[in-house]
Amino acid sequence: MAGNLSLLVFSPLVFGILLLVVRKKGNWIGILATFFPVIVGSFFFHQYFKKGIQSISEKWPWISFHPKGFDSLKDPSFLTIDYELQLDGISLAFILLTVLLTFLAAILSWNIEKHRNLYFLLLLLLEIGMLGLFVAANLFLFFIFFEMTVVCLFFLSGKYGEKGKEKAAFHLLLYNGAGSAFLLFAIVLLFLQTGTVHIEQLQHLLHTGSVQLNELTKWSIVLSILIAFGIKMPVFPFHQWMVLMHSHVHPAIVILHSGVLLKIATYGLFRFGIGLFPNEWEKISGLLLFFALVNIFYGSLFALRQMDLRRVWAYGSVAHMGFVLLGLALGSETGIRGALFQSISHGLISGLLFLIVALILTRFKTTDIGKLSGLRQGSPFAVFLLFVGGMASLGLPATSGFIGEFLVILAAFEHHPMVGTLASVGIVLATGYILRAILSISYGPLPSMEGEKGTTKDFYSDFSDENKGNNWKWNMEKKRDPRVTYEVYEWLPAIVFVLFLIGLGIYPQWLIEFFVGA
Amino acid sequence: MVSLSAYLTVALIVFCIGLFGALSHKNTLIVFLSIELMLNAVNLNFIAFTKYGFFPNISGQVIALFVMTVAALEVAIGLAILLTLYRNKKTIDLDEIY
Amino acid sequence: MNGEVIFFVLFSLGAIIGAVFVLVFRKAVYALLSAVLTFVSMSGLYILLTAEFVAGVQLLIYSGAITILMLFAIMLTKQKTGTTRKRMIRFQWPVIIPIVLLMIIIFYGIHKVTPPRKPVSYGKNNTEQIGELIFTQYMIPFEMISVLLLAALIGAIILAKKENT
Amino acid sequence: MDFSYEWHVMTPEFSILMTIILIGILDVLLPKKIDRKWFGWLAVGGTFLSFGLFLTLLPLDRTSILFDTFIFDSFAKGFKFILLFGGTLLLLLAVGSKKEQGMEKYEMEFYVLLLTALFGGMMITSSNDLITLFIGLELVSVSSYVLVGMNKWSKKTNRAALTFLMNGSLATAITLFGMSYLYGIAGTTQLQTFLQHFSEVSNPATRYLYIIGFCFLFIGLSFKWTTMPFSLWAPDVYEGAQTIVTAFLSAFSKIIGLIMFFRLIFTVFSETVLDQHVMFSIFQNSLLILALLSMTFGNMMAIGQRNVKRLLAYSSIAHGGYMLAGIASFSAHSMEAVTYYFLVYSLITIGAFTIVSYITDGNEADEQTFTGLFKTTPLLAISLTIFFISLAGLPxxxxFIGKWKLLISIIDGGSPIHYVTAIGMIGMTIVSYAYYFRIMASMYFQYPNKEEKFSVRLPLVILLFLCIAVTFLIGLLPNFGTPTWI
Structure with a gap:
């Protein structure tokens, strides 16, 4: 079995290497290269369910530290960090989400023409980072993959997007850099205090009490972890970078960002927050609940007054991640399961929502709710998607969003009925902003499209300017009206998203089974 | 008998004068001279310690010889650089150089 | 008051006054000459400390080589005036306070240093001892100095060579 | 007296010295007409020879010759390896890059001076004596003064050289002043007997002097390793010198300064003698504060720079701070961490400067030159990205591994000031993202001002390949970066 997990992590490169050699057909190679991880992922899925293999791990010796030199000062202790990967149910769930979303995002990036090979290469590297981070069995490796995602995302978002993308990229870099700094500090402290970074060993050492950390160290580690993932999540005061990302960067990247990268926070808080320091977690759960509620209300209220569809979705994500934090903060079994479920389902939901953004952007060159209207007449398919996504997002039964939020609120009512009530109010608010956005886009007169006959420049000045870096193509020359017809690379991923959303809503059990270990 | 601290004090005073000159003066030649003064003070320290030190031995005098050599080298190179600068700019005043 | 003290006072006064005048004189040549006073007084102090060989070398290198080198530089660069009085005031006051502080701090350290051992006088075979030390214990630095001289020689030649491009 | 020393431990140094002499003699003997370009390859050959001889010496245990003035121990092995490696890369860079106008005449001098500096550095790693350390340092300094000033037709260079020399001489004087007190108390310049002697006469008065001596020594040396408070010369000098010389200064001469400092405290403090911990903890705290200051100063100043050479100068001040913190942390991990970081730092700095010298080609290294580099020469852009990501300490x-090791070594120190330093270092790394990524952003996200491809020269390609390959090799398999013989 050795090497299987490494194959999974580095599977994007198997075909991705071709991108370095072959100049043309970069999009074909890119899609092929992202499809391969899907195959590998489903192989693991198969093994997990059919053969009942609960946990797969892999280990190679990697770095050894030789503390010497000033021998007289201290007893030299021999420290090592190994290359260790481990896969359990929760990792597998996130892995599957990653491979699926990357594959769909790659399909959706079909149209990218400028520096296409670089784009797909970065996308694949990003995928490696994400996959690696979910199967990393030690904190050191986790950190390496974590940083890898940040760097790849910096280049992707700074290069592919529209006006303001560079600013978004720098915000991403600095906020996430600050977050990773806290994480690094926590990891180094843990490593020195316990002599290991392996997560299971750490759990063992900390729970059995064979390593006693003093209070200061313990709390500084817990707080560092909280801040690190709080920025990633994002929790209220640190959310600005994420809104910028959502509203200026190419939708295909945002799908990955919103769908997978924000979920790193869930995963991290679950593994390192609750997993390593359950007692401390309980002590500060009140504070976390407060932040979760702030997130829900802040996100929902701000989403209500945004005029840009992308910003609505962005603040909606803030609110949804509030639910995730709520579930984690409760710390009960239901709450955690709900949070994990909500993470996966929100990944799919935001995938669909930003796919719609991509559709609208390529057709109407704007996502301004004030300018868009009457989509129902022009593109009924988009409206259908919009409704499915919106319903899932506000947690209507029979969609996956319902299950996640239901579980979380259920857990909240068990211990803190007040919190549960407030969270329910949050769902009502969500109904408000989602319906507002959907309805104002779908109904009403079609936008006046004077641009259609050659004057597109004025209307879409932000997009048509070559030098501003608009990298997806608005194909006006085609004979058929592009506003109504859909290419394969557009409807195929959309259908997949819809199937998954409804499938999970109707039969949530198979996803919850992943979380049994939790 | 003159004590060790008397020699050290003389060296200290000369060193501080040199340091003051090197930090405050703007004429490059004076700065070089000030640095030479500092090095002289160092040598006086070394040699005072060869006689009166805690572990008196002659190696301090050898060190003083090395220091002198290095001082001469630095002056030689410094003046060479000064000459090139003067050729290009016709001044050696630090204020005018910049 | 014996002769050693008298000579010590004389030489140290010479060294300090010379050092002060280096900074006071406005003409570079005068400054150089007052530096020579310091150098010579220093070599007097070395003799008081029974380091005759070093004193001789001091006279040769400092008062001889370095001074002559500096004189050449002064002549070549047509140095006339030193620092003007106005600029001196502007630049010196901020520097003088920390330096005086530094001096007081160090003086506090050295004014009561009393070595437990008797002072050692290096008699007539002073030079011999130095030579022996150089060729045994300090052999490697000595060899390195020769490389250093080579590098400096090359450097000075490249830098000072006059050529047109 | 027994003179049968094991001279063979000096063969690496001797071979460098022989190369210097050979180049000098050849230059004198050969007729003027013959092109002297190949002297560079001769110098590279000399370092290779030295490297080979050095490798044969590795199995030796601690050997010392000449009354312990020259020792060949694990410390010397580790740092000689780094110096020879860095020196070879630097020579390759010098061979490959285009010299500035008028510099073609001075091939011999250039390589002789570079080799002299290498020789000085190698002597420093092995020396066990304050005087040898001092003269080794002077070897490096004097040759770098000349190297900086070599391009004597440019006023900017003249100014840079003069600033450099005056600061350098001042620093030398201050260092020596500190040394003189240390010599006075201990009566010896030998590092090993140093503390023993000192502990014999330890009382409040001598301890006071001792602290003064060490403080002066540190302040003077900080000129060499370009950290606060003596780092203000660096940006001007780095900008004024030729790019190769700048690479030499920031990758090589800085490391030599730090090695000297490390040798000092490594030898003096590594043995348990009376109240050494008390003594060192005083220096340690002040050094950690200095390190923090340099990190902050370097990174903060670098953000505003538009000239890439100046930017790298400030960033090298910051890196000096990191390394100083690693040394001063003085924990069980510092030896390994610092060795590794030196190796990595010299590799990536030389790599980055290779590209800078490539692109600027003797012109001003303005940030504008890098705009849209990915479009014109993707290879260079990607290489520079790797170096910058490495400098920023990202996996x-x-x-990254280097920074990780440094952090471990700092936090392992265990006192509050260590924690503060570690936090400061992590925070400053984030600040450094701002300027490294700004340049990368302008390389990738913007369009070039002029569509001009940069031609590719073979030695530079070899050099870049070497740097990148080794960076990744020791980044992915860090055990290679810390061989067991260190």
């Missing part, structure tokens, strides 16, 4: 490059 999966060697820079």
């Amino acid at each position: 999966p490059t060697a820079g």
